[in-house]
Amino acid sequence: EPEVTQTPSHQVTQMGQEVILRCVPISNHLYFYWYRQILGQKVEFLVSFYNNEISEKSEIFDDQFSVERPDGSNFTLKIRSTKLEDSAMYFCASRGGTLYQPQHFGDGTRLSIL
């Protein structure tokens, strides 16, 4: 069964450094998402992306965050200057173009900010 893959599985970064989280969505999917989950808390929406542009973003997704689909297969989340509170699991999800198709998630990147 096709799946969403994310790399790295664990990223440790010094506060203030830039980090890029990578995702390879399912190949024929058209809609892409990033979510995050702080330890012990709910899964929270960050951003959705379609047709090479952001379609919706949450309050969490401030100017320090950006997303890109650089080459038609990868989907990346960049955090420009990381803060301690950015420590969380980050999940990428994708879905197909047909209405009512569910989102499929990757297994996440655990981001630890020191």
Add this chain to the structure above:
Amino acid sequence: LAKTTQPISMDSYEGQEVNITCSHNNIATNDYITWYQQFPSQGPRFIIQGYKTKVTNEVASLFIPADRKSSTLSLPRVSLSDTAVYYCLVGFTGFQKLVFGTGTRLLVSP
């Protein structure tokens, strides 16, 4: 997006059938009901989705009464590996974001 209410936790034993009920009193006409499963340190995994009556796949069944104000996820003959958090989500699952609640933590014991 319709608000959902589900039990915080449930306990079961291997081999038993588990039913997790979700209340969604303000479900809208074009809302679908979707269930996800999440293991620790993994992403949510899609289990099943439905609009009305009953939907069954290889892992679960979803029962939705005529008024659609609640739904029940049924897991037949659970095993230890079904220990996870189960999320009920209700909304127009077009291209919108998903809004997760706290889910139901299911613990399956030997």
